[in-house]
Amino acid sequence: MLRMLSWRLCALVPSIVLLSFVVFLALHLIPGDPAVAYLSASQLPITEEAIERVTIELGLDRTVWEQYASWVSSALTMDFGTSYMTGEPVIEEFLFYFPATVELSVWAFLIVILSVIGLGSASAYYRKTWVDYSSRLFSIVGASLPSFWLGFLLLYVFSMSLGIFPSGNRGTVAHYVLPVLTLAIPYIAIYSRLFRTSLLEVEKLPWMSHARARGLSEKTIWLKFQLRHGVLALLPVLGIVMGYLLAGTFIVENIFSWPGVGRYMMNAIVQRDYPVIQFYILVIACLFLLINLIVDLLQAWLDPRQRHQKGGVKHV
């Protein structure tokens, strides 16, 4: 187990180094000049001299290689540069905005898990009844609505027309409802169907007949076997969902004026704030890798069969 963990952690390093390089290169290839963006955000006249001055100030007059080398050398000391727009250290700004995003994602994640298990098992248990059909309808609609549209729809109904929930910003519990729902609904829609399917697949497995033959009650079979295996199948998926939720808050944060990293990143893209974009992508990539790792470990722990597969890693 420990060997597997350390091996996997070591394997992360080259991926991250490669990624940082690719991102760096890609950033400099996309059209758009940070100096021009800076000037126009400052409402300064965009003249040749001004562009030149800002370019030098931002250190963009060096070659891409020099810039990358200096980025790497300072990154090794945990200095990821300063934002072009605010002049503040990127890492501090990121840490300032990140908690808001985590709050939003964690709430959405909990709602997703509960709803997926609830809705999925309800529609598997009561399959081919109105419960199943209405959950299917919900899934189709929920999965096909683009999230910006869903967000505006919720905002229109619950904030503008009914005036129940505020239109954005943080504050009370009520402020969480609409953004969390907007974030969660598409995932509930997709994964509740998936969960239903995996529950029904368990049904066909031979040990289900075995359990029935042993005379166990339907309730015990449902809880101890079917649901448990269904949840196990859901685990790796949930890990990915958490990653998506953390990285996919751009639109929701923008609509609901949520001060999180998604919006921070969005502004950075518009303003070509390279150090910010670079750091954000790196962190999100690391998060994905870590979440995957955690899910794998969790699975191995829950399901003994996996421990003895892949890479011949044995129980030590």
Next chain:
Amino acid sequence: MIKRTYLFTGMLLFVLIAACSNGNVKSESDELVIAWPQDIGAMDPRGYGASQMFAQNLIFESLVQYNAEGEIEPLLAEDWQQSEDGKTTTFYLREDVQFSDGSPFNADDVKANFDKVLDNRERHAWLELANQLQEVNVIDEYTVELTLSEAYYPLFEELALVRPFRIAKEVDGQYVGTGVYELEQHDRDERAVFSGNEHYWSDSPDVDRLVVQVIPDSESRMMALDNGEIDLVYGNGLLSMDAIQYFEDQEGFTVNQSNPQATRTAVLNTNRGPLEELSVRQAFIHSFNTNQVVEDVFYGTEEPATALFGDHVPYMPSVDPYDFDSNRAEQLLEEAGWNLGEDGFRVKDGKHLSLSYVYDANDAIQRTIGEWLQQGASQVGISVQLEGVDNQAYLNAQKSGEFDVIYQETWGAPYDPHAFVSSMRIPAHADYQAQLGLEKKTEIDEMIDQVFIATEESKRTDLYDEILQEIHDQAVYLPISYTSTIAVYHEGISGVEFAPIPYEFQLEKVQKNAPDA
């Protein structure tokens, strides 16, 4: 059964949470809440980038200010005197001014602030005054003297700008100012709360607290205004045209617009293709139905433009506008030898009368204007290709002159006309590129050089007359409309006024009546 329990619990939860919010999302009556698309940024009087000008203006004051008539009037300086040669100006400061922390304001503060600008001259070099200013001398406690390297007439206009020549004092790492408001609370990217400066030397704001709520999305802003979370949306481009139309029809809301500010124009490149010919440029302008565009695109929220600058801009001579007149346009083109081809577009010497219109593809208004240009021009046999490009490419086209027609706005007060005209001499500007084909381009540039050092008002007026008349006669700019700042607000809000400078919001005059009930 299970399902029903779930449903019930879910609904109960929802209702509970809704109850927590009391169904009351409206703003408090003792504070004025406005929406702004981004955080106000660092409140440093000399900060650029993320620092928002309107917020800097709330806190920091300048020596002189620009009034509604476009004239300079006293602010922190009560009076001033200029030397014969125009190089030295002595300012006499108000003696009753305090910073918001209670410390007194005097000539040393002026020197300290201006010296900081000079320490970073490069950063502020975009403003000619930063280059012209040589020395700041404290004569006595309330007298300060500025020495310039030349007699530079826009001295006062540039001192009035929101940055960088404003007065602040650093207290515990924070800047405090002498302005109407002080920053009370700042939750980054959420809200900023300003409260009336209790040491203010003039009238305090009517509503003591001003809350700036950050709402990045324009539709969300609209909904927040509609349900009463926001009292007032004030500023350019903060609401979509459709939203403005909606509030105009809605009872309980007022839509108010400022006087004309900047001008939306299409710049015609006199140095490229068919537009090298004056008659083609004139015909193109005649083909554009400005009034219709203002009505259909801006729903009447902007005024149709008749020239590069409107009458409200200082030194703008009165000129004969190129009215919408398709017949005149056709006649001009016929006379110039451009005859209709089989496809309905004109041809001359085997060349097609086809123009490219370059615009920023992310800007819906620029695109719509392109479509109107295209439609009008096609009526008289000019074909227009719409080239929507990303922001960067758009700026590059301005720099390189690789366009026939390009969308551009003037800078508004107080930059119009002097700073805008000044930039016509700079190769990185679309104006310079577009004017290159003019016979008199060198003369125009020389006149611009002179206008800034002319000490006599009459000479300056003559020079501006000549420059702006020539540019108008040569049909370099297709005037579209004059932008204005728009304010949309709830019933009960009154006293919403506009300053001539787009980023000077006069929020201190806004009143808020307690809501009914």
